[in-house]
Amino acid sequence: MAWRIGVDIGGTFADFVALETGTGRLETLKVLTTPAEPGQDVATGLRRLATEGLVPAQVERFVHGTTVGVNTIIQRRGAKLALFTTAGFTDMLELARLRMPDPYSLFCERPAPLVPRESVFGITERMDAEGHTLTPPDRASVAAALDAALAQGCEGVVVSFLHAWRNAAHEDAVAAMISEIAPQLFIFRGSEVWPAIREYERTTTSVLNAYVHPRIAGYLERVQGQLTAAGIAAPLLLTTSAGGTMTAQRGRRDCVGMLLSGTASGVVGAGVVARAAGEKLVLTLDIGGTSADVALLEDGAPSFGSGQAIGEFPLAIPTVAVISSGQGGGSIARVDAHGVLQVGPESAGSTPGPACFGRGGNHFTVTDAALLCGILGQGQLGFGAIAPDRALAEAAALPIAERLGLDVPAVAEGVLRVAISGMLVEIDKLLARAGAHASELTLMPFGGAGPMLGALLAEAAGIRRVLVPAVPGTLCALGALAADLRRDTMRSLLLPLAEPALPLLHETFDALAREARTTLEEMGGDGDSTISLGADLRYQGQSFEVPVPLPATWREQGTAADLAALFHAAHKDAFGHCDPEAPVEVVGLRAAALRRAPPLPVRDDTVSEAEAVPEATIPLRLAGAWHDAGLYRREALGAGARLKGPAVVTQSDCTVLVPTGWQVRADAQGNLVMETI
Known part of the structure; x- marks a missing residue:
């Protein structure tokens, strides 16, 4: 017998799924998270599973998703960093894209960067747009910047220079100088984290990676210690933002790759359920303690994109395309200065949690509202981890009821309606971008609070069919078990799409495929893997590109005209029009190496009406x-x-x-x- 375990750590609960491969037996479990002691919830869950028959020595696969990274960013509890930029570009983080978060508010302010202006240092060096050295890196300016950074107490340095996506030589040279002069500092280079065009997005992604690095590295070390103490010898795998997995060793450096791991694994789990059920077009709804996350699945496969926001900051790497709103089970209800009922995005989390949890929380939340409406409180909550107290929920609701002049049940139902309306805003955006109509969809709610509100949201959205999975509360953990081992690579090129460019395209694709497959083998050893390719293309003169997946046959027999035709079709699908006569530009190429996860058993019970x-x-x-x-x-x-x-x-x-x-x-x-x- 062998066991495979999937774990997803959320804002309120840690979810566990344990599969006994010989029998197909599936054990599921929820335990409360321990924000003050990250990793302790993993140990608690493993002890509980052992009482249900789990044999630690027989665990052959352990896959883990966590919100430690994204919570570190949202709570701004990351490392103190220095940023080394090309001299003259030290205001990059403040300038950003010159967009305000709320263009309709005269009082809107952009969030402060994760690296304050006084910790950004210009280094004397310059490379032109073609990757040729104009001014080599100056060691004296590096040494002076390091003296100032160390005086400020910086723990690490991000090196992100102009045009380094084209040629990383200057970043490499400066990183070597830093290691020699100040070996106590950890270093990340923009060209190492994600070598993509656009300085701001590449720099911000690198800063995010470095900002969470110490906490993620420490967390993974603690989890590995918990696994060793429990007698589990299987390697620790991490779910990634792109819906795959990577080793913990890779995750210590590739921190941004796991920032959206729990969200992505939920979509992967939903895809497993959708394929087994024969559902063609599915809108997933993952409602946890702090947010509601929605995504579209077509034939069980999610769509991918880049530019996903982490807190207030863009993430350039490819991720499963998910849209989030700040309405979850723990989202706090309040009456604003205008007397309007609002829900979220502030959350009570697991500590102290909703008022009805009896853990010290005194804010009225969506969970409290569901309890007072009679939805909750009829059975176990979180596998018996919580016995909700109705009196505590009523006490938390009373100030809001008095402020609005309503009775407590009316306030409770109002909170649910406001929460659903907040989710509906994001769903309408998603469907508009995808060109999908609600009547075509099946809604799949999961997460601890998804099935509780799923049908109400479906009614509001005009969706007439809802499918609730067999284990909706732990579907993210199930998705972790189904996630493939994956490595993504990319290169920015910026050149016209024409037949003379074909040799360079093929050469770059070959290099990317080799890099992805080599890294995959370093993570998981020898084994079968598949390579998928994609290109980021745009019409000349456009500001942004369209990702275009390539068929497997293109590398052997594809032409530039074939690639252009794929782009025209993708552009028309995305925007409703295309221009086959317009010149096309290649912005970047991508490759992903995949090793399939062991398949999950699918139930096929005898139906008796x-x-x-x-x-x-x-x-x-x-x-x-x-x-x-x-x-x-x-x-x-x-x-x-x-x-x-x-x-x-x-x-x-x-x-x-x-x-x-x-x-x-x-x-x-x-x-x-x-x-x-």
Whole structure:
């Protein structure tokens, strides 16, 4: 027998999925996170799994996603850094893209950079746009900058020079000088982290990488220690922002690669469920303790993009395309200065948590509102980790009720409606960009709070079909198990797309593929892998490019005209028009090496059509009134079981709300398929 374990550390709960490969047995678990002791939640979960029959020595695969990096950025608790730029470009972080976060507010302010202006130092060096040296790096200016950085207490240095994407020689030389003069400092180069065109995005991505490096490295060391203490010899793998995995050794340097790991693995897990269920176009909805994350799946595959924001800062690396809003189970409700009810983005997290958790929190949250509406409180919460207290939730709601002149149940339902409206704004944006209509979609809610609000959000969005996975509360951890070992590489080129450029394109693709495959073998040893290619293209004169995936046959027999045709089609698909006569420009090339994860077993239960019988009738607040609703246990709903709303279905990892006007059927994979009547 062998075990595979997936772990996802969120803002409130740490989720575990343990698969016994010989029998297909799946154990799921949630434990409260321990922000004050990162890694301790992993140890707690492993002890709990051991009581359910897990044999640590038999664990062959351990995959872990975490929010340590992104929380470090949001909370601004990262390393004190110095930034070395080309002389004359020290205001790069302040200038950014000259865009305000809210163009409609006269009082809007841009966030302060992660590296303050006094810690940015101009180095005497200059390279032209073609990568030729104009002024070699000056050692004296490097030494002077290091003296000032050390006097400020800086722990590390980011080196990001003009045009280093074209030629990294100056960054390499300065990094060597720093190592010689101040070996106690850690160093990251922009050309090392992500060698892409555009100085600001490359520099910001490098700064993000360095900013979280000490905390991530320390965290991974603690988790590795927990695994060793538990007797688990399997290598520690980390889920990545691109929906794959990498080794912990790689993650200590490639920190930005795991900033969105939990979010991406949730989408990967949703893709596994969607393919097994035969769903073609799915909108995923992952609601955790602090946010609601949405993404589109087509035939189980997510879309990818770059420029995802981490806090207030752009991330240039490719990531699973996910949009987030600040409405989660722990999001705090408040009345603003104008007397308007607001929800989020501030969150109570796991400590102290929502008021009903009884852990010292006194703010009224979405979770408290769901409890007062009768949705929660009918079964276990987080595998019994929390016994919600209704009286504490009512006490937290009372000040808001008095301020608005409403009773507590009306305030509770209002909080849920406001939270859903905040999510709906981001969904409308996503669907508009994708050219998709709500009526075409199946909504797949997961996360601890996703199934609780999924049907209500579907109603608001005009979606008529909802699919709740068998283990929605731990789907991100399941996705970690399904994630492939992956390494992405890229090069910026900036040249016209024409037949004379083909030799350089093929040469660059070959180099990128070799680099990606070599790194993959360094991480995971010998084994089969596949290479996928892509190109970032634009019409000459455009400011931004369109990512274009390439078919596997292009490297052997593709021409520049074939590549241009792929771009025209992608441009028309994205924007509704194209210009086949316009000249096309190659901005960059990409390659990804993939090694498939072991497949997950898929349930195929015998279907027996039957009307489910509720075990009790409970009061449920919906649409401004109280209703008698059926209460069901998820484990009692066999394949083919049917029920109608209003109803609440409880299970150990989440609660599923079925509003009035919806019907539910359990399918052969253990999913609950909800449709409007």
